[in-house]
Structures are given as structure tokens and as C-alpha cells.
Amino acid sequence: MKRLVLVLALAFSLLNFAHASEQVYTLGVVPQQSAKKLARLWTPVTQYLSSKTGLAIRFATARDIPTFEKRVVEGEYDIAYMNPYHYTVFSQKPGYRAIAKQKNKQIKGIFVVRNDSPIQSLNELSGQKLAFPSPAAFAASVIPRAQLDKEQIAYEPKYVSSHDSVYRNVAKGFFKAGGGVMRTFNNTAPEVKAQLRVLWTTPGYTPHALAVHPRVSSSASEAIQTALIEMASDPEGVTLLKSLNFKQLEAAGDGDWDDVRALNIKLLDHLLSE
Template sequence: MRKIVNKSKGITVCVVLCFALLFSAHHAFAADVYSFGVVPQFEQRKLHAIWKPIIDELEKRTGLHFNLVTTLQIQDFEKEFIAGKLDFVYMNPYHILKAADVQGYIPLVRDKVLLRGIVVTRKDSPIKNVSELNGKEVAFPSPNAIGACMLVRAELERRYNVKVVPLYVKTHSYVYLNVAKDLTVAGGGVEKTLQEPDQSIRDSLRILYTTTSFPPHPVAALPRVPKEVREKVRRAFI
């Protein structure tokens, strides 16, 4: 009887140890995977085509593992980083300030090339001056898109006393598509993102207005990400 009891105890100990090892291994693996959120300037297929190679290269350079996180709408992306669900983020300077206030996101690196907001119309549009947009419906990605919406609207109002009726269509891609399909008379975007739509869409548009330059989108990290990991990512982007 004693042998049976001892044997049972031995089996129990082995089972407990196995579960402990499995949990430890799973925890260690999970801790090495970092979420990397990207502001949805484009529709998801395009976003993945642009960012998947970047994430793959980042993994090679750092030896770390990343999970690329994208959302359908900029508003959904905002909810994710405000809730602190994203370890690393690529987003505009306005979002960085907002994220720093609520979660303390730390900027790591940004592109050196300044960006400029734009207003586009169809090439065959009769509109030749931004003053003609007053009271018109204009497409924008989201209210908090700093170059494509905030800066554009601020400059139109301040410099030309032009107030437009905003139509928020979720991404830069949809802005250009709306204008190309003549669903809105104009749309706000950024010079850099105008290079991404299909050639047929680009060929149908022209730039009506260009804003002053503003800083590009930075990559930032949550304070909970270890300092050595943040440094690896920073160096990989340089």
C-alpha cells in the first residue's frame, strides 16, 4: 500500500512539474512577442503589403518577434493605443501627444523628411481655387489625421476663411477613391500617401492646395517595454 501511495505522489509531482514547465515556457514565449500597431492610412490589404516586409526586417535586425496590428478605422486604432494594448506604435504627432498623456508612450525614432498635407480634386473639376470649397463637402480620413485633416482645415479657415463640411471616410485610400469617383468635390490627404493608390486613381486627381510642412509620424513604445528592447528597435530603424 505504501508503495502505491509513494508512486501516486511521484506521478502527481511529475504532472505538477510538467504543467509548471509548460506555463513557464508559454509565458517566456509570449513575453517575447510585441504588438506593433500601425495607424490605418490605407485599407488593410495595402497596409499589410507596406508594413509586413518592414516588420519582417525588424525581426531580423532585432532578434525579437512582433505581431502586426491593424484596424479598419483610425478611431479603432485610437481606442487600442489609449487602452495601452499596443507595445509599439506608428502614428502621427498628434496621436503621440495624446498617447503620452494617457499611457506615457515614448517616441523612439521618426523619418527626417517633413510631410505636407494636400487637398485633391479631380483633374476635370471646375474648382480652381480653395475659396470655391467654402460650404462644400470634403472627404477626410478622420478628425485626428494631423496632416490630412487638422492642418488642412486649420489653414483653409485661417488663411482663406473657408469652412468645409467634413466627410470622414476612415483612410487616405478612401479619400482619394471618393474624389476619383466624384462622390465628393475634394479630399484631404498627405503628399506621401498620394503615391500609394492605383495608377488610374492617381491619374484622375490633381493637387489643389498644399499645407506647410509638419513632422513625420514617429515610432513610439509603451514604458512597460524593457529599455533594452526599445533601444534594439530604435537602432533597427536608424
């Protein structure tokens, strides 16, 4: 009896050690939407990737985009889903490597206004307070603001932490217009979207990157990349992609974001020198 107890205790200890020593990979998702909504959308994806790769992968995000940026530059996430401009910065420091992006997709920013707004052109935004997710939100903030500057349209930017917050604030009439992207606009609450219309759309650029931190091994990176690419050929994966408003993912390389680098954006250069 004592021997059986000893064997069981040893087995239990070994099991606990195995769980304790299991490496957990965090997938950090840029907080374009609320943490609750992102958890609902992305937790099933991390569970799917875990089952396909044999790696323990869990969802993570941040309360706002500046906090996310700080965590990415500090290497807090093993895998990160980040906007195109973020990738051009964080591929330098701490050296994230792109493994996947949406296939046959370009990201386009938008300005939204209320359905009943009389505004029909960007010129009519002159002198207005406009809502944006954050200063470095690429398609939802950087590109729309650059267009306003190019056309010498004076405005006052206000940063409201997420795309969903932009849409809610414009729908409530707190701002005449706000910046977002089509994917999050299509994915926002139906009752909010129904009150809005798209005023203007930016040119298209290479979309968000799924990238891994340099500490992630080549074997783990390849396993995650393969699972992401093969989602489109698996019914469960297709359902998960659809929930994200994705169609298909493909392998990506660092040079895919050279169109964004060509814009020579300097907003987050201070993070590279810290």
C-alpha cells in the same frame, strides 16, 4: 525505448513552453490605408525587425483611425506608428516614447481634386462637402480644416475612414475635394492617383512617430531603434523603406514634436481624462 520516448516528450514540452512564453511585440500602424495594403507593406518590416533584434514583432492595425486611437490610449500596441498629433496626445497617456522618425522629412497635408475639376483655389471649395480620413488625422484633416476656417470658407466635413478612401471618393466624383498627405497619395493605387491632382499643400511639420509603450524595456527599445536606423545601410532594409516611401529613419526624442504641440490642438483631450 520508453526512456527515449520520455526524453522526446520532455523536449517537446520544453519547446512548446519556450514558444508559449516568448514575448510578442505588436507594431500598430495607423490605418491611413486599407488593412490589406498596410499588412502587405508592414509585415515584411516587422519580419525584418524580428530578424535583426531577436524579438518577436508582429504587425497590427485597426479598421479605422478612431479605433486605432482607442487602442493606442488603452496601450494595446507595444510599438506604434502614429501621426504627429497622435504622438503629442499619447505621449501624455499612456506615455508612449518616441524612438524614431523619418530623417530630413516634414509631413505636409494636401487637398486633392479630380484632374478635370475646374477648381483652382481653396475659395472655390466654399459650400462643398469635403472628404477627410478622420477628425484627428493631423496633416490630412486637422491642418487643412484649420486653413479653411482661417480663410472663413464654409464647408461640410465627411469622414471616410482612410486616406485611400478619400482618394477613391474624390476620383469617383462623390466629393469635390478631400484631404490627404503626399506619402499616401504617392502610394495609392495608380489608377486612382491618375485621376487626381493636388490643389493645395499645407506647411510642413515633424512627421509620424515610431514610439514604444512604457512597458517596453530599455534594452528592447534600443534594439528596435537601432534596427530601424540601420535599415538605410542594409540593401534589404533600403528596399523595405522604399516600399513605404521612406528614405531613412533617425533617432527621435519627445521634443521633436513641439512644433505640433504649439498648435494647441484639443481634439482628443477627452481621451486623456477617460
